[in-house]
Amino acid sequence: MINFLLKTILFLFTLLAGCISCTEEVMQPLEKDEVCNLTFPSYFPEMTFNTSDNPVTKNGVELGRNLFYEGRLSRNNTISCGFCHIQENAFTHHGHTVSHGVDDRIGIRNAPPIQNMAFLKKYMWDGVIHNLNEQPIIPITDVNEMDSSMPEAISKIKNDPKYKKLFKAAYGDENITGERVLKALSQFMASMISADSKYDWFRQGKEKLTSEESQGMALFNQKCASCHSGELFTDESFRNTGMYYNDQFKDAGRYRVTLDQSDWMKFRVPSLRNVEYTAPYMHDGRFYTLEAVLNFYTDNVEDNPNLDPQLKQNNHIGIVMNNQEKQSIIAFLKTLSDKNFISDPKFAE
Ligand code: HEC
Numbered sequence: 001m002i003n004f005l006l007k008t009i010l011f012l013f014t015l016l017a018g019c020i021s022c023t024e025e026v027m028q029p030l031e032k033d034e035v036c037n038l039t040f041p042s043y044f045p046e047m048t049f050n051t052s053d054n055p056v057t058k059n060g061v062e063l064g065r066n067l068f069y070e071g072r073l074s075r076n077n078t079i080s081c082g083f084c085h086i087q088e089n090a091f092t093h094h095g096h097t098v099s100h101g102v103d104d105r106i107g108i109r110n111a112p113p114i115q116n117m118a119f120l121k122k123y124m125w126d127g128v129i130h131n132l133n134e135q136p137i138i139p140i141t142d143v144n145e146m147d148s149s150m151p152e153a154i155s156k157i158k159n160d161p162k163y164k165k166l167f168k169a170a171y172g173d174e175n176i177t178g179e180r181v182l183k184a185l186s187q188f189m190a191s192m193i194s195a196d197s198k199y200d201w202f203r204q205g206k207e208k209l210t211s212e213e214s215q216g217m218a219l220f221n222q223k224c225a226s227c228h229s230g231e232l233f234t235d236e237s238f239r240n241t242g243m244y245y246n247d248q249f250k251d252a253g254r255y256r257v258t259l260d261q262s263d264w265m266k267f268r269v270p271s272l273r274n275v276e277y278t279a280p281y282m283h284d285g286r287f288y289t290l291e292a293v294l295n296f297y298t299d300n301v302e303d304n305p306n307l308d309p310q311l312k313q314n315n316h317i318g319i320v321m322n323n324q325e326k327q328s329i330i331a332f333l334k335t336l337s338d339k340n341f342i343s344d345p346k347f348a349e
């Protein structure tokens, strides 16, 4: 009997010890790393993000998230990536037409959303960047954005015990290098996949669209999908949509990259996922509502030698739509809203 009691006590003790080591593990989750399997619907395009060059891991993403919200990557320690790329606006900036950076300096472009970056081939409104791992160096060093440098940014965080721990957890040692900073930011951005909208539920046969939404989808496929094509709603081409050249910012789009006159005022076709949350619209944020964008397509497209042929069919400049059709298209565009993405705590500060 005593023997039995002893055994029971011993058994309970082992259980308790097991629990203690469990809680220890909960307190130190960063020590063990594991590969993150990025999940996305089968109808998505192929992933362009190269995971053999930069494997996405749990701790790499966690480090990237901390760096994304780190003001010390900027000269005056106040402007983080998250300052311009705000989660509730699908990681764009609702309040600003063009970006405001260090000392409230004004950039020339509207911050695009950060979502589904792992599937794009070209980044920025003019496609100047081809590799997501290289992208963050631009905002960190741009005088109108964070106005810092990689050595300066590293010197400010390298003695912070938080970063020593995070770098060790992600890379095996505490060494902080520019490449590691960039790759961690890139891992975080690669993990930001938005594919949980009403449209996706419809696509997966889990939900029906209303009749207005399906009418909108049919009109969209007819009038818009030649450029806003596929499941990301962009073919990633550069197009001239007949928008006036904005003298304030002197931004001629793709022309800035190629200096080829035929690229004058061509901009990358933007994804329309989460477009309900990403106002203002266009490369310089000139329109505040989706209604204004659609009114532009019907009434204000300006002819010019580079105007996309889709926007001057049968000698008509612009896209023909009546008000009711515009409303249906907007109803469809709102099915691309992914509430879970903009409220997911995984991506929050
Ligand atoms: C001052 C505001 C500002 C800050 C700070 C900022 N960005 Fe941006 N971001 C922009 C603007 C504006 C663009 C568009 C630039 C262009 O097209 O030339 C952009 C574009 C991007 C893109 C390309 C998206 C696409 O669809 O091609 C990525 C990725 C990105 N930023 C990530 C970051 C990261 C990472 C940081 C922090 C290291 C950061 N940004 C900091 C304003 C900002």
Ligand code: HEC
Binding pocket: 220, 223, 224, 225, 226, 227, 228, 238, 239, 240, 241, 243, 267, 268, 269, 270, 271, 272, 275, 278, 280, 281, 282, 283, 284, 290, 293, 297, 308, 310, 311, 319, 329
């Ligand atoms: C010829 C190609 C083309 C067609 C057709 C087209 N778009 Fe666009 N769209 C673009 C380009 C390029 C931009 C970015 C222009 C810029 O900022 O200078 C854009 C921008 C937008 C934006 C702003 C998105 C943002 O994040 O700023 C919306 C919304 C939009 N288009 C919706 C539509 C709808 C709806 C239709 C159909 C009625 C349509 N587009 C037809 C090429 C096209």
